Amino acid sequence: MARRPRRTGTGGEVARLLLRGALGTTMIAHGIKHARTLDGTAGWFSSIGFRRPALQARASAAVETTAGALLLAGAATPLAAAATVGTLTVAARSVHARNGFFITAEGWEYVANLGTAAVALAALGPGRLSVDHRLGLHRHLSPGRAAALTTVLGLASGAGQLALYWRDPATAADRGR
Numbered sequence: 001m002a003r004r005p006r007r008t009g010t011g012g013e014v015a016r017l018l019l020r021g022a023l024g025t026t027m028i029a030h031g032i033k034h035a036r037t038l039d040g041t042a043g044w045f046s047s048i049g050f051r052r053p054a055l056q057a058r059a060s061a062a063v064e065t066t067a068g069a070l071l072l073a074g075a076a077t078p079l080a081a082a083a084t085v086g087t088l089t090v091a092a093r094s095v096h097a098r099n100g101f102f103i104t105a106e107g108w109e110y111v112a113n114l115g116t117a118a119v120a121l122a123a124l125g126p127g128r129l130s131v132d133h134r135l136g137l138h139r140h141l142s143p144g145r146a147a148a149l150t151t152v153l154g155l156a157s158g159a160g161q162l163a164l165y166w167r168d169p170a171t172a173a174d175r176g177r
Contacts, residue, residue: 012124012127013127013128013129016074016121016125016127016129016130017127017129019121019124020071020074020121020126020127020130022117023071023084023114023118023121024068024069024070024072024073025068025072026068026114027064027065027067027068027071027084028064028065029068030064030068031061031062031063031064031065031066031067031068032061032065034064035061035062035065038054038057038058038061039057041057041061042056045057045060047169048094048095049094049169050094050165050166051166051167052165055165056165060087063083063086063087064087066080066083067081067083068080068084070083071084071118071121073130074126074127074129074130074131074132074133075126075130075131075132076132077121077122077126077130077132077138077146078141078146078149078153079153081118081119081121081122081154082149082150082154082157083154083157084115084154085119085151085154085155085157085158086153086155086156086158086161087158088111088112088114088115088118088154088158089115089154089158089159089162090158090162090166091111092108092111092112092115093158093162093166094162094166094168096108096110096111098170115154118150119154122149122150123144123146123147123150125138125143125146126138
């Protein structure tokens with residue numbers, strides 16, 4: 001496997017740190033919000049077609065908070081980024097896709113950008129100021145393989161979650177007619 005360069009310029013390190021900070025804190029904030037309002041979050045998941053809404057609320061809070069913390073620390077970066085992509089895949093399909101592109105209309109713009117940022121971070125690597133770098137894990141995947149792993153695992157986990165737990169309310173209503 002190709003090794004990443006050991007040294008990058010200060011600008012590249014700052015960019016990685018900023019990307020980790022923005023993405024990690026965003027995921028943590030969403031996870032904490034879900035954790036603080038589990039009953040309300042479960043009710044919302046029920047209203048958008050999730051069959052096990054209480055489980056979905058707890059899982060969402062745990063995955064978002066954990067993935068965000070790992071991204072912030074630069075630990076298990078491709079896997080944390082994949083968890084982020086999976087979460088955003090579920091959000092895109094279950095909530096945002098039917099509303100078009102722009103976030104101002106609850107569209108998929110925001111989740112697509114966060115998901116893309118997660119894949120980009122996996123490809124770039126977490127940088128020198130990270131747990132992965134400290135443990136030497138940053139050298140095990142080439143940028144292309146890290147991006148591919150993140151994308152495939154993220155999309156597969158999101159698709160699996162949707163297949164197991166979600167039914168589009170519009171489709172379900174059409175079947176009832």
